[in-house]
Amino acid sequence: MDLAFAPELEAFRTEAAEWLENQLAGPFKALRGLNNHVDLIDERREWEQVLGSARWSCIGYPKEYGGRDASVGEQVIFAEEYARARAPARIGHIGVELAGPTLLAFGTEEQKRRFLPDIASGQTIWCQGYSEPNAGSDLANVRTKARLEGDAYRIDGHKIWTSMGAIADWCFVLCRTQPDSAGPKGLSFLLVSMRQPGITVRPIRQMTGESEFCEVFFDGARALVTDRIRAEGDGWKVAMGLLGFERGISTLAQQMQFRNELTEIIRIARESGKARDPLLRQRLADAHIGLKIMRYNALRMLSGGNSGQLSAPAYTYKLYWSLWHRRLGELAMDVLGPRGEVGLDAERFGPLTHLFLMSRADTIYAGTNQIQRNIIAERALGLPREPRGK
Numbered sequence: 585m586d587l588a589f590a591p592e593l594e595a596f597r598t599e600a601a602e603w604l605e606n607q608l609a610g611p612f613k614a615l616r617g618l619n620n621h622v623d624l625i626d627e628r629r630e631w632e633q634v635l636g637s638a639r640w641s642c643i644g645y646p647k648e649y650g651g652r653d654a655s656v657g658e659q660v661i662f663a664e665e666y667a668r669a670r671a672p673a674r675i676g677h678i679g680v681e682l683a684g685p686t687l688l689a690f691g692t693e694e695q696k697r698r699f700l701p702d703i704a705s706g707q708t709i710w711c712q713g714y715s716e717p718n719a720g721s722d723l724a725n726v727r728t729k730a731r732l733e734g735d736a737y738r739i740d741g742h743k744i745w746t747s748m749g750a751i752a753d754w755c756f757v758l759c760r761t762q763p764d765s766a767g768p769k770g771l772s773f774l775l776v777s778m779r780q781p782g783i784t785v786r787p788i789r790q791m792t793g794e795s796e797f798c799e800v801f802f803d804g805a806r807a808l809v810t811d812r813i814r815a816e817g818d819g820w821k822v823a824m825g826l827l828g829f830e831r832g833i834s835t836l837a838q839q840m841q842f843r844n845e846l847t848e849i850i851r852i853a854r855e856s857g858k859a860r861d862p863l864l865r866q867r868l869a870d871a872h873i874g875l876k877i878m879r880y881n882a883l884r885m886l887s888g889g890n891s892g893q894l895s896a897p898a899y900t901y902k903l904y905w906s907l908w909h910r911r912l913g914e915l916a917m918d919v920l921g922p923r924g925e926v927g928l929d930a931e932r933f934g935p936l937t938h939l940f941l942m943s944r945a946d947t948i949y950a951g952t953n954q955i956q957r958n959i960i961a962e963r964a965l966g967l968p969r970e971p972r973g974k
C-alpha cells in the first residue's frame with residue numbers, strides 16, 4: 585500500500601516544518617516538549633495567538649473564520665509536523681477541536697462570526713461542561729438547570745472534571761432547560777462566558793500533582809439566548825455531534841506524540857541494557873506494531889470523508905489507543921525501573937512517570953472503555969441495546 589503524500593503536500597510539509605522550527609528554536613524554545621496543560625500558561629496563551637496570527641491554529645476551518653480551508657491531507661501533515669517538532673500540547677484544544685467544529689456544523693452564521701475568529705486567532709480558551717457528579721457515562725442525567733429570564737438564561741448547577749476550567753474564557757454547557765424533563769429530552773447546549781460573577785472554579789488535584797481539571801459551580805451565571813446552539817431542547821443532538829469530533833485529525837498528532845514517547849522508552853531500554861531482556865523486547869516490539877496498526881486505522885477513519893460522523897473504524901479506535909497507551913505507560917515504568925518512582929525534583933515527576941500516571945485516565949475520559957464496548961456492541965455489531973431507564 586503506497587501511503588506517500590503528493591509532491592505539493594510535501595511542499596506544504598516543508599513550509600509547516602520550517603515555521604515550527606523557527607518558532608520553537610527561537611522565541612518559544614521553553615515550550616518545546618511540554619506535554620501537560622498546566623505549565624507556562626501565559627507563554628502558551630501567547631503561543632496559541634502566534635499560531636493563530638500565522639493561520640496555523642485551525643487550518644481546517646474556512647478562511648473567512650480564520651482558517652486555511654486546508655484539505656484533510658494538509659491537516660494530517662500539519663498534525664504530524666506539529667508533533668515531530670515536539671511543539672507544546674495545545675491549551676486551546678477544546679475550542680479548536682470541539683467547540684469550533686461544533687459551531688461549524690450546528691451554529692448559525694451569526695454565531696460562527698461571533699466565536700470562530702476568536703478561537704482561530706487563539707484569543708479564547710474553551711472548556712467542556714458536560715460531566716456532573718451524577719452524570720458521567722450516564723450523561724443524559726445532567727441536572728444543571730438553565731431558566732430563561734428575558735434575553736438570557738440563568739444557570740444553576742455543578743459540573744465536574746472540567747479540563748482547562750481554571751483558565752478557560754468560555755465553556756459549552758449541556759444543561760436542562762425544560763424543568764420536569766428527564767434523559768436526553770429537555771436539554772440545551774449553551775455557550776457560557778467563564779468571566780462573569782456566578783461562576784466558581786475549584787481545581788481538583790490529580791495524582792501527577794497537577795490540577796488540569798476542576799469543578800465548576802454555576803450560581804446564577806448567565807448565557808445570552810443568542811448563544812444557545814440550535815433550538816431549546818435540541819442540546820442532546822448537538823452534544824452527541826460534538827463527540828464525533830473527538831476522533832478527528834488530532835488523532836494523528838496524538839500518534840506522533842506516542843511515537844516520541846516510544847522512541848524515548850526504546851532509547852532508555854538500549855542505554856540501560858534492558859533491551860536485552862527477552863520479555864521487555866517482546867513488549868517493545870508489540871508497542872511498535874500497535875502504533876503502526878493505529879496509524880493505518882486512523883488514516884482509514886479519516887479517509888471516510890465525513891470527519892464529524894463516526895465510521896466503523898472510529899468505533900474501535902478510542903478503545904484501541906487508550907489501552908495501547910496505558911500499556912505503554914506500564915512499559916515505561918518497567919524500563920525505567922526504580923528511576924521511574926523518583927521525581928525530577930521534589931515536586932515534579934519525570935516525563936515518562938507522568939505518562940504512566942496520566943495514561944490511567946485515557947480509558948476514562950471521552951467515554952470509558954466499558955461504554956466504548958457498549959457502543960461497539962450496539963452500533964457496530966447491531967446487538968440488542970442495553971436496558972436504559974428512560
Ligand SMILES: Cc1cc2nc3c(=O)[nH]c(=O)nc-3n(C[C@H](O)[C@H](O)[C@H](O)COP(=O)(O)OP(=O)(O)OC[C@H]3O[C@@H](n4cnc5c(N)ncnc54)[C@H](O)[C@@H]3O)c2cc1C
Nearest residue numbers: 712713714715720721722745746747945948949950952954
Ligand atoms: C483526565 C480527564 C479529563 C476529563 N475532562 C472532562 C471535561 O473537560 N469535561 C467533561 O465534561 N468531562 C470530563 N471528564 C469526565 C469524563 O467524561 C468522565 O469521567 C467519564 O465520562 C466517566 O464518567 P464518571 O467519571 O462519572 O464515571 P461513571 O459514569 O460513574 O462510571 C464508573 C464506572 O462504571 C462503568 N459504567 C458506567 N455505566 C456503565 C454501563 N452502562 N455499562 C458498563 N459499565 C458502566 C464505567 O465504565 C466506569 O468504570 C474528564 C475525565 C478525565 C479522567
